Amino acid sequence: MLNAAPKGEIDLGLCDLMSMAKPNVEVRDKILARIGGKELVNCFQCVKCTSGCTALKLLELKPHEIIKLVNLGFVDELPSSDIIWTCVTCLKCVQRCPQKASPYHVIIALRNLAVEREAKVPEGYLKAVSQILETGQVDTYQKIVTRNMETVDRERLKLPKICQPKESFQTVFMKTMEEKTA
Amino acid sequence: MKMAVFWGCCILTSQYAYEMSIRQVLPHFGIELVDLPEAICCGDPIKSVNTFSASYLAARALSLASSTGLEDLLVPCNRCHFTLSETKKTIRDNTKTGQKMLGLLGEEGLKYDANIKMWHTIDLLHDYVGLKRIEKAVTKPLKGLKVAAHVGCQIIRYTDLGRVDDAENPKKLDELINALGAEVVEYPEKLDCCGAALLRSHVDSALSLAGSKLKAVQNLQADGMVVSCPECQLMFDAKQKDAGTTVGAKLHVPVVYYTQLLGLALGIDGKKLGLDLNQSPVDQLQAKICA
Numbered sequence: 001m002l003n004a005a006p007k008g009e010i011d012l013g014l015c016d017l018m019s020m021a022k023p024n025v026e027v028r029d030k031i032l033a034r035i036g037g038k039e040l041v042n043c044f045q046c047v048k049c050t051s052g053c054t055a056l057k058l059l060e061l062k063p064h065e066i067i068k069l070v071n072l073g074f075v076d077e078l079p080s081s082d083i084i085w086t087c088v089t090c091l092k093c094v095q096r097c098p099q100k101a102s103p104y105h106v107i108i109a110l111r112n113l114a115v116e117r118e119a120k121v122p123e124g125y126l127k128a129v130s131q132i133l134e135t136g137q138v139d140t141y142q143k144i145v146t147r148n149m150e151t152v153d154r155e156r157l158k159l160p161k162i163c164q165p166k167e168s169f170q171t172v173f174m175k176t177m178e179e180k181t182a
Numbered sequence: 183m184k185m186a187v188f189w190g191c192c193i194l195t196s197q198y199a200y201e202m203s204i205r206q207v208l209p210h211f212g213i214e215l216v217d218l219p220e221a222i223c224c225g226d227p228i229k230s231v232n233t234f235s236a237s238y239l240a241a242r243a244l245s246l247a248s249s250t251g252l253e254d255l256l257v258p259c260n261r262c263h264f265t266l267s268e269t270k271k272t273i274r275d276n277t278k279t280g281q282k283m284l285g286l287l288g289e290e291g292l293k294y295d296a297n298i299k300m301w302h303t304i305d306l307l308h309d310y311v312g313l314k315r316i317e318k319a320v321t322k323p324l325k326g327l328k329v330a331a332h333v334g335c336q337i338i339r340y341t342d343l344g345r346v347d348d349a350e351n352p353k354k355l356d357e358l359i360n361a362l363g364a365e366v367v368e369y370p371e372k373l374d375c376c377g378a379a380l381l382r383s384h385v386d387s388a389l390s391l392a393g394s395k396l397k398a399v400q401n402l403q404a405d406g407m408v409v410s411c412p413e414c415q416l417m418f419d420a421k422q423k424d425a426g427t428t429v430g431a432k433l434h435v436p437v438v439y440y441t442q443l444l445g446l447a448l449g450i451d452g453k454k455l456g457l458d459l460n461q462s463p464v465d466q467l468q469a470k471i472c473a
Contacts, residue, residue, distance in 0.1 A: 054377075054391065058391065059384065059387055085383045086383075086384060086387070087379075088375050091339035091340050095341060108233060109233070112230070115231050121230075124381070124383055125227070125228065125382055128228050129231050129232075129235075132223050132227075136222040136223065137221055137222060138191045138227045139191045141194075144198065147458055147459075147461065147464075148458060152459070154198065157456070159198060160217060162189075162217055165220045166290075169220075169222070172286050172289055173235065173238070176234055176238040179232070179235070179282070
């Protein structure tokens with residue numbers, strides 16, 4: 001499997017995770033608070049989310065298992081697992097969940113938790129933060145080589161220049177990074 | 183109509199063809215675009231790191247749009263459109279998070295106006311301009327052209343937010359293509375995702391998703407694929423070669439933005455629509471249109 005996590009991480013079943021860990025109600029409630037409600041509790045494991053999951057095909061992401069684990073409080077292992085980083089954010093699970101348990105939002109909350117705990121976070125995401133802090137944008141202006149092998153940029157294409165954010169942005173953006181309640 | 187436009191990062195820094203073609207086609211329908219005073223990220227790429235920071239960026243973008251004094255805002259990127267919509271809802275619901283964001287915006291001297299109306303390229307053309315006006319404006323009907331539509335994920339999901347088109351059976355892009363005289367091919371993989379969001383962590387999987395969809399489209403024997411999101415275009419066009427290598431297929435699917443196709447049908451020169459910038463073999467498609 002491409003890019004699969006080392007064996008043992010991805011092959012863990014629901015039972016393995018539950019027999020290894022103790023429920024952590026405090027963290028569970030934190031996650032529930034982050035996604036703004038008790039909807040998670042209403043999940044009745046219909047598996048609609050998993051059966052339509054884009055990442056299931058390639059990376060064996062099973063959103064219904066994640067919901068179940070969080071619901072029962074087995075949340076300590078999840079933030080350090082690679083599985084939470086395999087979600088493609090296609091939002092099909094949010095759309096199709098009959099109980100509004102929105103696995104996507106739970107996965108994003110778990111990723112935030114991983115960052116807070118300084119667990120293994122894919123470098124690309126951290127780079128994005130520093131890039132935004134520096135220029136306000138997540139990408140840098142690129143030169144593109146056309147099919148006729150001509151190198152062009154915004155100026156050459158006569159596209160308008162757009163300014164970087166004013167200085168107050170950096171200060172306030174740093175403040176938002178301290179926030180943990182969203 | 184005069185409207186503000188929030189481009190996001192992807193369009194301004196590399197997907198120039200989308201920007202060029204939008205700037206070319208909208209004036210044909212009396213729409214004038216006003217750029218925001220600053221370019222910032224919509225926040226989506228850092229949602230995984232800190233959801234609050236991400237929402238703040240989105241709220242900031244909305245405030246910058248209000249600062250233009252205009253009532254309408256065009257957001258041509260699917261991902262930006264989703265993040266801005268979700269943040270708008272957070273503030274509308276008057277949550278603690280929303281109030282905190284408004285406070286921080288105040289620190290920057292920015293004002294948030296809840297009334298600004300958001301558009302994506304697809305609903306702007308379909309609902310505001312209308313199919314009839316587009317049909318009338320077409321000077322070079324694309325008769326005989328058969329294309330596959332790719333709507334993308336985040337402008338159609340999730341419905342509770344109020345989205346651009348139906349979540350399970352989106353039809354607006356198809357109808358817009360039909361309005362140009364071209365034919366749309368249905369295919370089972372229509373709602374499959376391009377995989378762009380995985381580029382930051384699982385590159386091969388991202389390419390594999392794009393590659394499988396392109397392979398399916400190639401098997402349809404269509405003349406090309408039409409998209410309306412800069413990230414989808416990045417995956418299907420710029421990364422088509424790499425995607426092909428990943429899925430073990432030689433791919434040669436012309437991929438264009440809807441606004442590029444519309445521009446061609448309006449008789450606008452391909453160069454002005456940024457067609458030179460597409461990395462996929464769009465000459466094939468252009469030749470078919472000119473034939």
